[in-house]
Amino acid sequence: MKFELTILGSSSATPVFNRNPSAQLLNCNEKFYLIDCGEGTQQQLIKFGLKASKIDTIFISHLHGDHYFGLIGLISTMHLNGRIKPLYVYGPAALKDILDIQFKYSDTVLRFQLLFNPVVADEPRVIFQNQDVVVETIIMNHRIPCTGFKFSEKKRLRKVIADKLEEAGIAPEYYPLLKKGLDLTLPGGRFIKNSDYTVDSDAPKSYCYCSDTLADGSYLESLTNCTVLYHEATFLHELIERANTTHHSTALQAAEIAQEVGAGKLIIGHFSSRYKVLLPLLEEAKGKFHSTELALEGHTYSI
Template sequence: MMFDLTILGSNSATPAYGRNQTSQILSIENRLYLIDCGEGTQLQLIRYGIKPSRIKHIFISHLHGDHYLGLVGLLSSMHLGGRKDELSIYGPPALKEIIDIHLLYSDTRLRYPVHFIPTVDDEERVILQNEHITVRSFPLNHRIPCTGFRFDEPPPLAKINRDVCDELNIPSHLFSEIKKGGDYIDENGTIHQHTDLTLPPKAPRSYAYCSDTLNSGVYFSSIENVSLLYHEATFLHGMLVRAQETYHTTALEAGQIALKVGAKKLLIGHFSARYRELSPLLEECRSIFPNSHLATEGRMYHIEN
């Protein structure tokens, strides 16, 4: 199953050095999920050949402008482009008021339905579930209410052990039930356990998005053993005091967090505009967690276990 992440924006409060403000596209089985929508998101979608009409769900972590100020413009462009399909938006309750007041004073009546799902910042909660993915929001620790998002694919079915099944002459039309956990009873009445007829499936994959947050541990249980962790790393560790004052994380801390929660792979982003070169942040992070990478705009990351 397709499970890919494309970085649209990787900078923090302001765009700088060709880096845009925070936004990502998660592609799961040809369905697109937009995570945060900073200014310039529309241009990045065009630049990387991603059609906004394919986006069905938008997740906004919090109401600092670098994470949502591109949203109303994107909604308007979808309207002008003739969108008819419903769009689901997940974000802080006040976001609905922000959207509504923009549409009110611009006298805009969207051609498509918008379903708004308010997030909460005091507990983990399932906010979306379909045949391809389960999405949970979870509290982060920022200056204002802020949530992260975790995307988990369902556990894959077991694989048929063809050698064993062929030896027992099991009809192929029974394979589907066996993969789901059904046993096989042969013509002699012997019960063959499904565990003897199948091979273990691959572990399900997952992606966790941690935008702006202090390194406080309140969210660690929500991101345990994740396949790919995106975590903000706004500052180098030499600016730890500034990071704590602004409720942000350093690159060193991001590596420590990834190690502590058992992440398989780490992407760092939300870079401060004070850094033209990002290699020092990556080096600092890798000193703790070697499988760390920069969230590079335009790059697609395939999520795997």
């Protein structure tokens, strides 16, 4: 299935010229998930030719403004543009109060259902699943309750070896059962051993989003088998003390975590506004974990 990530915002705390606060759009099998929604996310969607109307599910990591100030505007625009299908929002419980007070005073009654699901940042939990993906929280260590999110593909069906099945005269009507991994006994008693006619599918892929966190390793277990890891890298490692004080990570620490969990690829983002040029952050991370890329707004990364 299609599984790709588009960066909409890569800045920490405040927007700076050409960088917007955190937001990412994940496409899993042509279903669109928005991860965080800093101010201006709807403008970024317009800029990159992405349709807000395609987003059905939104995950908000925590209630620092650079991760959610754009949500009320995005929802209002969906309403004004005539949306009728439901919108699912996952985030800290208080987010609902913040949205509701603004709907109240603008006298807005949404034309669609906003289905709000409070997320508790106490331990990793499955908070969402459909036929394509499972989403689990990752418990971050930040100044306020904060979760990351792990998106894992559902286990795929086995691949049938069509030539061999045809040669053996096994009718295509049995393929779906074989894809599911079943051994079969056909009418008449012929036994079909699944492993003779199918092979394992590719391993399910996963995308882990580590929003804002002290890089204390407390969440490493959640990153097991991570295909692509996004990890915040607010600072260069020379500012490790600042990172510790503010409960953020350095580029080097993000790389160490990617290495430790054996991630397939690392994307770093949430860059401090002090960095006009991002190359030193990339170089610092690549020195420890080669397969690192910068989160660049408008770029799409294959998972």
